[in-house]
Amino acid sequence: MNIKTIKEHLNDVLRVTDFKNLGERKVGKVRDVYTKPDQITLISTDRHSSFDRIIAHIPFKGEILNQISLFWFNNTKDIIQNHVLNIPDQAILIAKNCKPLPIEAIVRGYITGVTSTSLWTHYQDGKRDFGNFVLPEGLKKNHKLDAPVFTPSTKFEEHDRTLSPDEIVAEGLMTRELIIEVEKVAKELFLRGQKIALERGLILIDTKYEFGLDENNKLILIDEIHTPDSSRYWKATSYQDRINKGEEPEYFDKEFLRMWFKDNCDPYTDETLPEAPADLIAELARRYIEIFEMLTGKTFKHDFTQTPIERVAASLSNL
Ligand SMILES: Nc1ncnc2c1ncn2[C@@H]1O[C@H](COP(=O)(O)OP(=O)(O)O)[C@@H](O)[C@H]1O
Ligand SMILES: [Mg+2]
Structure with a gap:
């Protein structure tokens, strides 16, 4: 799809839904979640969040993220059972309602990052022993780790804390048996992700x-997997060249939209935000389409005969 087509559809976005028969509704940052005792309906909207608020709506984003996630669920189901039950629409996933574990299972394959929680920041500050792994001397920024590392963080607290599996057990958040199983499965999923991504020209850097747990206390993979919202990717083709030149790798990058808001308003305190320029929104949509097409090897197709909310409603009424 070209930029011109994308630009003609900037207002054709799925903003929010309010269905009455799907269960209790919770509007998340990006997804609308409807919960019934045995199943949840996850509707991926086109909301784009940053600074803890919605900053824009990106055409096709919701359906693309949902499709990417489904691609990965399909390609990992031999490793662990996932929550997928039914896909009534490109943007909708009906899933098994599970009891979420209180941690985010973060796996990192490269030493990178700029934030206070990033591996590179800790490493630069001299940290080598992370509890469940020790990093060797002499690592350089953006280099691949010999093996992926597991750096879980808390999930249901206001500010996420990174903590080691031992600390998770000590705080009574999970049993040792369970956290060991989670670490093993998460690393296996990550290695599979890296392998498939690389075959398609992408490096999976890190993910969450x-x-x-289902009704039988069986471990189930829930939420989303290896989407550009839960993971970071670099382009594999330019990686080595850029590293050799001392440059930063080429990201699948959303930062330019964030920067525009920082430059044009105070996104932390302003009550209402200005609308981002059409060119930037369209460019971000183009990037989502590009990463979808690279990963899945499919051409992205969108149903232009209905508005997204009409389509979603029709898909649900066919159930
Ligand atoms: N199978 C599942 N069972 C129960 N909860 C789930 C399941 N899959 C995902 N969730 C939860 O649904 C929510 C998805 O909403 P999301 O848009 O990611 O918003 P947020 O990340 O702000 O909570 C998350 O809280 C996630 O933990
Ligand atoms: Mg989420």
Whole structure:
């Protein structure tokens, strides 16, 4: 799809839903979640969040993220059972309602990052022993780790804390048996993700998984997997060249939209935000389409005959 087509559909976005028969509604940052005792309906909207608020709506984003996630659920189901039950629409996933574990299972394959919680920041500050793994001397920024590392963080607290599996057990958040199983599965998923991504010209840098327990206390992969919202990717083709030149790798990057808001308003305190320029919104949509097409090897197709909310409503009424 070209930029011109994208630009003609900037207002054709799925903003929010309010269905009455799907269960209790919770509007998340990006998804609308409807919960019934045995199943949840996750509707991926086109909301784009940053600074803890919605900053824009990106055409096709919801359906693309949902499709990417489904691609990965399909390609990992031999490793662990996932929550997928039914896909009535490109943007909708009906899933098994599970009891979410209280941690985010973060796995990192490269030493990178700029934030206070990033591996590179800790490493630069001299930290080597992370509890469940020790990093060797002499690592360089953006280099691949010999093996992926597991750096879980808390999930249901206002500010996420990174803590080691031992600390998770000590705080009574999970049993040792369970956290060991989660670490093993998360690393296996990540290695599979890296392998498939690389075959398609992408490097999976790091990611976050969520797990839950079903009614039999069986571990299930829930939420989303390896989407550009839960993971970071670099382009594999330019990686080595850029590293050799001392440059930063080429990201699948949303930062330019964030920067525009920082430059044009105070996104932390302003009550209402200005509308981002059409060119930037369209460019971000183009990037989502590009990463979808690279990963899945499919051409992205969108149903232009209905508005997204009409389509979603029709898909649900066919159930
Ligand atoms: N199978 C599942 N069972 C129960 N809860 C789930 C399941 N899959 C995902 N969730 C939860 O649904 C929510 C998805 O909403 P999301 O848009 O990611 O918003 P947020 O991340 O702000 O909570 C998350 O809280 C996630 O933990
Ligand atoms: Mg989430």
